[in-house]
Amino acid sequence: EIMLIQSPATLSLSPGERATLSCRAVLSVSNSLAWYQQKPGQSPRLLIYDASNRATGIPARFSGSGSGTDFTLTINNLEPEDSAVYYCQQRSRWPPVYTFGQGTKLEIK
Amino acid sequence: QVTLDESGPALVKPTETLTLTCTFSGFSLTTAGVRVAWIRQPPGKALEWLARIDWDDDKFYSPSLKTRLTLSRDTSKNQVVLTMTDMNPVDTATYYCVRAAPTTGGNYFDPWGRGTLVTVSS
Numbered sequence: 001e002i003m004l005i006q007s008p009a010t011l012s013l014s015p016g017e018r019a020t021l022s023c024r025a026v027l028s029v030s031n032s033l034a035w036y037q038q039k040p041g042q043s044p045r046l047l048i049y050d051a052s053n054r055a056t057g058i059p060a061r062f063s064g065s066g067s068g069t070d071f072t073l074t075i076n077n078l079e080p081e082d083s084a085v086y087y088c089q090q091r092s093r094w095p096p097v098y099t100f101g102q103g104t105k106l107e108i109k
Numbered sequence: 110q111v112t113l114d115e116s117g118p119a120l121v122k123p124t125e126t127l128t129l130t131c132t133f134s135g136f137s138l139t140t141a142g143v144r145v146a147w148i149r150q151p152p153g154k155a156l157e158w159l160a161r162i163d164w165d166d167d168k169f170y171s172p173s174l175k176t177r178l179t180l181s182r183d184t185s186k187n188q189v190v191l192t193m194t195d196m197n198p199v200d201t202a203t204y205y206c207v208r209a210a211p212t213t214g215g216n217y218f219d220p221w222g223r224g225t226l227v228t229v230s231s
Contacts, residue, residue: 001172034217036156043205044156046219055219087156091216096169098146098158 002027004088006101012109019075021104023088028068032090035064035073038103039084047086048073075106083108111135113145113206113222120228121196127227131189131206138184140164144209145189146218147180149202157202161209162189198229 005024013019023033031051036044046055048064051071061076075082088101117129129147136143146161161169162180170178179192189206203224209215 032216034213036218043221043224044218045221046210046217049210049213049217089156089217096161096215097172098148098161100156100158102155 001097001099002029002090002092004090004099004101006086006088006104008104009102010105010107012107013078015078015080015108017078019073019078019082019106021073021075021086021106023066023071023073023101025069025071025090029090031067033064033066033071034089035062036087036089037082037084038087039081044087078108080108082106111208111220113208113220115204115206115222115225117204117225117227119226120230122231123197123229125196127191127193127196127200129191129193129204129206129225129227131191131222133187133189133206133208136208138162138164138182138187138189142211142215144211144215145182146207146209147189147191148205148207148218148221149200150205150224151199151202154202159193159204160191161215163215196229200227201229202227 003026007022035048038044052064063074085103113133143164147159168180177194181190203226205224206222207218210219
């Protein structure tokens with residue numbers, strides 16, 4: 001299994017600011033990485049796949065970048081509704097085994 | 110519209126076997142490239158992938174849990190069933206049924222069911 005390490009654990013920012021979340025893989029995963037958003041009491045929602053592609057209906061304020069072992073989720077012009085825990089996820093090629101990072105909690109104050 | 114809905118007991122006792130059913134709509138598990146998976150999340154903790162079943166009935170399990178997990182499907186009912194044996198209090202979690210998005214080669218999960226909370230306690 002390829003471990004994913006997310007940082008920071010918690011991020012507190014104000015509306016209108018930019019959030020930068022990091023996900024590091026212990027081994028290269030090429031660009032096979034996704035980001036999910038989980039708001040309190042809700043199921044996770046796919047935001048970004050293949051490192052930089054936005055999922056259907058995701059605003060352009062959300063963007064992903066990176067390849068190999070280092071990935072970033074950037075959220076521009078933060079809104080209060082962006083308060084959530086964000087997870088990164090990858091899939092090992094074969095056999096398929098999926099792993100998630102431990103999450104970054106984003107607080108918008 | 111693709112939807113998935115989990116059902117099963119809210120409470121199980123230690124050492125018992127958990128059986129969860131995922132009933133889905135908006136797609137068929139017999140269509141090439143379609144995959145359904147289970148993921149769990151202990152309260153306040155991170156997500157953990159458990160297992161995946163494919164359109165051709167291939168099954169894949171988490172290496173750390175594979176001795177306890179079994180997947181099956183009923184394509185006529187659009188259902189996937191997960192069983193987990195020898196339940197322990199550390200297995201207390203919300204269990205999600207998800208589709209592995211076919212447009213991504215099954216690499217990622219979209220959409221997710223609402224999840225069902227299972228508590229393991231005597």
